[in-house]
Amino acid sequence: MAKREVDxxxxxxxxxxxxxxxxxxxxxxxxxxxxxxxxxxxxxxxxWVVYPAWPTLSGYTHGMLNHSQRDDVTANVAALKSARSVKxxxxxxxxxxxxxxxxxxxxxxxxxxxxxxxxxxxxCHGAGGQGARTYPNLNDDVWLWGGKLxxxxxxxxxxxxxxxxxxxxxxxxxxxxxxxxxxxxxxxxAEYVVHLSGRPANAKAVRRATKLFADNCAMCHGADGKGNxxxxxxxxxxxxxxxxxxxxxxxxxxxxxxxxxxPTWGGRLSPEEIKALAVYVHNLGGGE
Amino acid sequence: MDFLPPRNDAFSAxxxxxxxxxRSDAVASNSAANRKLFKSRVPIYPKxxxxxxxxxxxxxxxxxxSIYYLTPWLRWNRGPGxxxxxxxxxxxxxxxxxxxxxxxxxxxxxITGLLIMAAVSLFLINALFxxxxxxxxxxxxxxxxxxxxxxxRIEGDRAARIRLAAAPWTAGKVAKRVSKHxxxxxFAVGTGGAWVFYFNDAPTLFHQLVTGAASLGNYAAIAGLxxxxxxxxxxxxxxxxxxxxxxxxxxxxxxxxxxLGVTYRRDRGEPRGPHKKGQPWxxxxxxxxxxxxxxxxxxxxxxxxxxxxxxINCGLCIDACDDIMMRIELPKGLxxxxxxxxxxxxxxxxxxxxxxxxxxxxxxxGILVLVAAIxxxxxxxxxxxxxxxxxDRNPNFVTLADGAIRNAYTLKLxxxxxxxxxxxxSVNGITARSVNVIGVGDVKGAxxxxxxxxxxxxxxxxVTVAKPDLAASHAxxxxxxxxxxxxxxxxxxxxxxGDVK
Numbered sequence: 001m002a003k004r005e006v007d008x009x010x011x012x013x014x015x016x017x018x019x020x021x022x023x024x025x026x027x028x029x030x031x032x033x034x035x036x037x038x039x040x041x042x043x044x045x046x047x048w049v050v051y052p053a054w055p056t057l058s059g060y061t062h063g064m065l066n067h068s069q070r071d072d073v074t075a076n077v078a079a080l081k082s083a084r085s086v087k088x089x090x091x092x093x094x095x096x097x098x099x100x101x102x103x104x105x106x107x108x109x110x111x112x113x114x115x116x117x118x119x120x121x122x123x124c125h126g127a128g129g130q131g132a133r134t135y136p137n138l139n140d141d142v143w144l145w146g147g148k149l150x151x152x153x154x155x156x157x158x159x160x161x162x163x164x165x166x167x168x169x170x171x172x173x174x175x176x177x178x179x180x181x182x183x184x185x186x187x188x189x190a191e192y193v194v195h196l197s198g199r200p201a202n203a204k205a206v207r208r209a210t211k212l213f214a215d216n217c218a219m220c221h222g223a224d225g226k227g228n229x230x231x232x233x234x235x236x237x238x239x240x241x242x243x244x245x246x247x248x249x250x251x252x253x254x255x256x257x258x259x260x261x262x263p264t265w266g267g268r269l270s271p272e273e274i275k276a277l278a279v280y281v282h283n284l285g286g287g288e
Numbered sequence: 289m290d291f292l293p294p295r296n297d298a299f300s301a302x303x304x305x306x307x308x309x310x311r312s313d314a315v316a317s318n319s320a321a322n323r324k325l326f327k328s329r330v331p332i333y334p335k336x337x338x339x340x341x342x343x344x345x346x347x348x349x350x351x352x353x354s355i356y357y358l359t360p361w362l363r364w365n366r367g368p369g370x371x372x373x374x375x376x377x378x379x380x381x382x383x384x385x386x387x388x389x390x391x392x393x394x395x396x397x398x399i400t401g402l403l404i405m406a407a408v409s410l411f412l413i414n415a416l417f418x419x420x421x422x423x424x425x426x427x428x429x430x431x432x433x434x435x436x437x438x439x440x441r442i443e444g445d446r447a448a449r450i451r452l453a454a455a456p457w458t459a460g461k462v463a464k465r466v467s468k469h470x471x472x473x474x475f476a477v478g479t480g481g482a483w484v485f486y487f488n489d490a491p492t493l494f495h496q497l498v499t500g501a502a503s504l505g506n507y508a509a510i511a512g513l514x515x516x517x518x519x520x521x522x523x524x525x526x527x528x529x530x531x532x533x534x535x536x537x538x539x540x541x542x543x544x545x546x547x548l549g550v551t552y553r554r555d556r557g558e559p560r561g562p563h564k565k566g567q568p569w570x571x572x573x574x575x576x577x578x579x580x581x582x583x584x585x586x587x588x589x590x591x592x593x594x595x596x597x598x599x600i601n602c603g604l605c606i607d608a609c610d611d612i613m614m615r616i617e618l619p620k621g622l623x624x625x626x627x628x629x630x631x632x633x634x635x636x637x638x639x640x641x642x643x644x645x646x647x648x649x650x651x652x653x654g655i656l657v658l659v660a661a662i663x664x665x666x667x668x669x670x671x672x673x674x675x676x677x678x679x680d681r682n683p684n685f686v687t688l689a690d691g692a693i694r695n696a697y698t699l700k701l702x703x704x705x706x707x708x709x710x711x712x713x714s715v716n717g718i719t720a721r722s723v724n725v726i727g728v729g730d731v732k733g734a735x736x737x738x739x740x741x742x743x744x745x746x747x748x749x750x751v752t753v754a755k756p757d758l759a760a761s762h763a764x765x766x767x768x769x770x771x772x773x774x775x776x777x778x779x780x781x782x783x784x785x786g787d788v789k
Contacts, residue, residue: 285686
């Protein structure tokens, strides 16, 4: 190698490149850096031998350890399942009431239920189960299909208006849409429902609607409007309105007969998971 | 290369560069030719000395290493179900045990207090007696000392070690080197091994380690600490103190001339020079420039250059010098624990005195006493029960069918004793229609609740108010007490009646 020019100010060799009389110094890499660099190369060779590294025509080199992250995940999931299996078995064998009575089991159910709720229920019912318009609030004491642990467990299992053959089923007729009632009659009925819930209403309209209510609504909602859980008919005398509390909201519901849909979770979640969810929802505060 | 002129050498008369121009002997120490980017370590071969400070150092080594290695094996009976180890950091169960004290994660401020006390003690000791920590009890010092002791036993003292280093690689040299490193590694593995016992039940883990049943984390911790002990204590030694440790820098900024430190009494030693038997001592200093203090120094410095960052105040140079002073029949203490101020005083013809009480030491002492008092006080009034109250924010409040408003609270009842306890919970300060503890039912007044030994019980409490004033949020109190009325915790919370504007 030809002797390279040494810059006399810094004592460092130059690369031989020159721009406008300025020469580029060829400062050597720090020794520690070079050491690390070579160590990395050696490490990489070891890595190729030990771990999966190179693609081949039909697959890849597996390496001496035959390591696979997919296998790791499978093993980890299996380990998690086996770690949970004792408590899960206890959950499966215990009755709902037993779970509530056993603090340890209840805590396990609550922890599992919380995660399950976040994954499966929160998109509609909200992260805290607070609900929204058309999605029931699970914290309050109003239950269309019952708020006992067993009721909640059953509702989660079969769903509401779902594809399950055992689904909870109710259908509010679309009185206006299907031409069963005239708009004026619907207006009177809405006034009547407002009156039922203890709010000031147009007395004449209420009088006019009394017979209409008995003929069309009382079958499901009851003569007193207090609803009927076996049919999923809501109580019209309380403060809770799934589709809104105002006259327009009520008229809209009589006209169109909205009915939300809750999927059946029986096939998607295990019985233990549904039990845990039932305990969690029950403990949100509204459980009966 | 040393560019400083040798001390006390009279400058040689400069040659004349030209007529009337004196020639300087200055060297361009930072010129490209002289400058080195990397300074290789110059090995240090400290000579083993004998004397008071060496014995103190042996004693401190024995004490500190014994504490470190033996503490995890001390047993402490906490009753059934609780760990029987006196000092244990139980990470899995989030508990820290120290004899009769058991710390929960919520009480980590005790550790903060302890760290503050450790720091202030370091400052105080430093202001009084210099870097005793560095010289006697820092793990770096203790293990380095231990490793040098091993080296001396195998390879011999300073002169033998220097000869061995320069000698060609014979079978004898290989044998010495291999056995030295092997013993170092044994100590290093023992160090890491002791560490993991603080985090596990020591006898159980020992058995697991030996049978290969311990977790990978334990083996990794042992390997990691063995590596750091071996490399820091055996190979890097004084470089850790000189280049890696922040304390020498901080200490240099915090010390003053009244702080004791290993001091070369230049008032007595200078001017130094060789001395022949029978020559008079008048008109010269006591230092005979024998360099024994330099040979003994594990940091590779010359204490006669004055206070310096590298000095760890171990006092081994004092032992080396005292030995020489005895042999030449001069009083001991040419190098001694003394202050820079005293050297100046003696030079000025004034008597030496020690001022231990200074604003600095009073301040450090005061802070130390204060923090210790606060720690003792909080520890002696420490609650064995505790209560956390978290109000639900989602939903913020719940409107019931009849228009009543309900708020939900998650309560954590903590029992920090080794026995199951019945605690009473009550809600006051608000006119509630009902207070429901989920799993317990509607409650009135104080509810008895059993909390297991050393456990947290989580409960959800629903407070319903029939017709709350909707204008503002309301205050309420949760009170947790023990049945004999000795302890209670009161936690203030709020009740939100609606979308309060």
